[in-house]
Amino acid sequence: MAPRPTPQIAAPSRPSAPPAASVRPEQPRETLSRQASERQGRIDHLQQRVQTLQSQKPEGARAQREQQRLLQSQNRLLEREQRVQQREQHVEQRQREMLSRQTAERQTRIDRLQQRVQTLQSQKPEGARAQREQQRILQTQNRLLDREQRAQQSDLARQQRLGLQAPAATVAAAGAARGRFGAHFRERPLAQTQAALVARHRGWAPRQAWRHRHHAVFVAWLGPVFWPYAYSDIFDYTFWSYAYEPGYWAYAYDDFVDTVFWGGDSPYSAYASTNPYDYPQAGGDTRARQRASVSPQTLQQLCGTPDKGVTAWPLDDITSAVRPTPEQRALLDALKTAAANAAGVFKDSCADTYALTPPGRLRAMMNRVSATLDAVKIVRPALENFYNSLSDEQQARFNALGPNIGDRSPRRQEAGAQEASAEGCGDPKSGLTQLPIQRIEAVLHPAGKQKEALDRLGEATAKGVEGLQAACPNDVPLTPVGRLEAIQHRLEAMLQAAKLVEPALDEFYATLSSEQKARFNTLQQRAGS
Incomplete structure (x- = not known):
């Protein structure tokens, strides 16, 4: 029988100092913080032991030699820990410098690319080949x-x-579309995003956008008028939601909250993030997109006769398509009367001049949303009565009306409804609630009662946005009547959000000095400061 091998027993070794740990770039912040804290704890403990040994006065040569040996050992461990700490700090500093350099270089490339895009967009080549x-x-x-x-x-x-x-400007630019209702829609193909940007930038009414084969978008301001095409939108979206941007209401929510703090165009909006001059550039140079220009004639049409021109409802087209019976014609006449009455409520909701203060902008928007909500309440009963009186064939012809935009097949409309439902309504909306309050604090430096009032404004804004989230449906209703009902709920949520913010905004604004008010009024221009 072969002899059993003798087991090898390792000799005990003295405990040694922990090995020097290099700071890996992908280690999370919590890990690095814990490692640094533990190492500092060991250094403090070793320093305390060294001080204790140095303070002792042993008697006898042997005791003194033992004390000296222990002191040298502890000093070596202490020096080793301190060297590792210095090396980690040096590595971290190098990482800071490298990432800072990379960030600056990348921002420079982004700026250059944005300028190229801007230049190309401004060119008007002649001929199909040059355009392609x-x-x-x-x-x-x-x-x-x-x-x-x-x-x-x-x-x-x-x-x-x-x-x-x-850098603050880089963080703001990169986080522009996060924490917002419209964040999801930035991930679409660039061609769709650019088309939406063109329609919005030019302030096109839905019918104008459709003539250019573009989906209609939410236009926040046209001169001094908030939501200039509200009269036609509440009807056109009700029947032809496929002809609107899937993110129409998401952008409407973002714009409604943004305007209070940033003015006509937020430098952090999802639309802005597709345009080179819509958010702060490197070096703090901020170029704000100008609001779409508006002529006095257009303003008069929008405010004085909203049921005419590009915002008029196509009731004659409905009559031709549906060919109503005498009983249905009476209901259609009632709808026409309701449409005219709805147009009347818009006449007093237009402002002559653009409000330059946050409280003024909020009240201008409240007037406009309130008028739109009143119009919906006027139209909705008449619309329900007329639509419900139609036969299935008539309803099908009614639904087939509208602009020649997009695919109207049931499969495509279902896909569009799913896309619109993916608005991320339940996700945190820090871009709407936290970012403006942080920027106000950074620009105005409120203290004492001002800071308390700002905190209350932040809380009111958060509650208002929660109300908007609650009114954000999980899907797009499939019938016109259902869509108009959803519009009413959304308008009610917008108005309720404004009523929550209004007193807190007035209170905070009243605490500001003249200089602080001037800074708050131009917060958009100071977004990159």
Whole structure:
């Protein structure tokens, strides 16, 4: 029988200092903080032991030699820990410098790409071939820009994991579309995003956008008028939701909250994040997009006769398509009367001049939303009576009306409804609630009663946005009557949100000095400061 091998027993070794740990770039902030805290704790403990040994006065040569040996051992451990600490701090500093340099270089590339896109968009080439070439180059530049912006967001997330502080303007730009109702719609193909931007930037009414084969978008301001096309939108969206941007209501919510703090165009909106000059540039240079220009004639039509021109309801087209019976014609006449009465409530909701103060802007929006809600309440009963009187065939012909935009097939409309339902209504809306309050605090430096009033404004804003989230439906109703009912709920939520914010905003604004009010009134221009 072969002898059993003798087991090898390792000799005990003295405990040694922990090995030097290098700071890995992808270690999370909590891990690095814990490691640094533990190392500092060991250093403090070793320093205390060294001081204790140094204070002792042992008797006898042997005791003194033992004390000296222990002191040297503790000093070596202390020096080793301090060297590792210095090395970690040096590595972290190098990471800070590297990430800061990368962030600056990437922002420079983004700025350059945005300028190229802006230049291409401003060009008007002649001929189909030149237009196709321009479109190809524009798509390429947009793809590069989108790639750089995604990489920038990854860099910022990495800096956050490391606990590093990124430049404020870069953080604001990269986080522009996060925490907002319209955040989901930034991920669509660039061509769709650019088309929406063009329609909004030019302030097109739905019918004007459709003539250019664009979906209608939410236009927040046309000159001094908030939601200029509200009269036609509440009807056109009711029947032809497929002809509107899927994110129409998401952008409406964002604009409604944004306008209070930022004015006509927020530098952080989802639309702004697709345009080179819509959010702060590197170096703090802020270029705000100008509101779409409006002529006195257009303003008069929007305010004085909203049931005429590009905002008129196509009741004659409905009559031709449906061919109502005598009983149905009476109901259609009642709908026409309701439409005219609804147009009347808009006449007093237009402002002659653009409000330059946050409280003034809020009240202008409240007047407009209130008028729109009144119009819906006037039209809804007449619309329900007329639509419910139609046969299935008539309803089908009614639903087939509308602009030649997009695919109207049931499958496509169902997909559009799913896209619109993915608005992220339940996600935190920090971009609407926290960001403006933080910027106000950074720009105005409120103290004492001002700070308390600002805190109350932040709470009221958060409650108002919660109400908007609650009115955000999980899907788009499939019938016109259902869609108009959903519109009414949304308008009621917007008005309720405004009523929550109004007293808190008035209170805070009243506490400000003249200089602070001037800064608050131009908060958008100071967004990159």
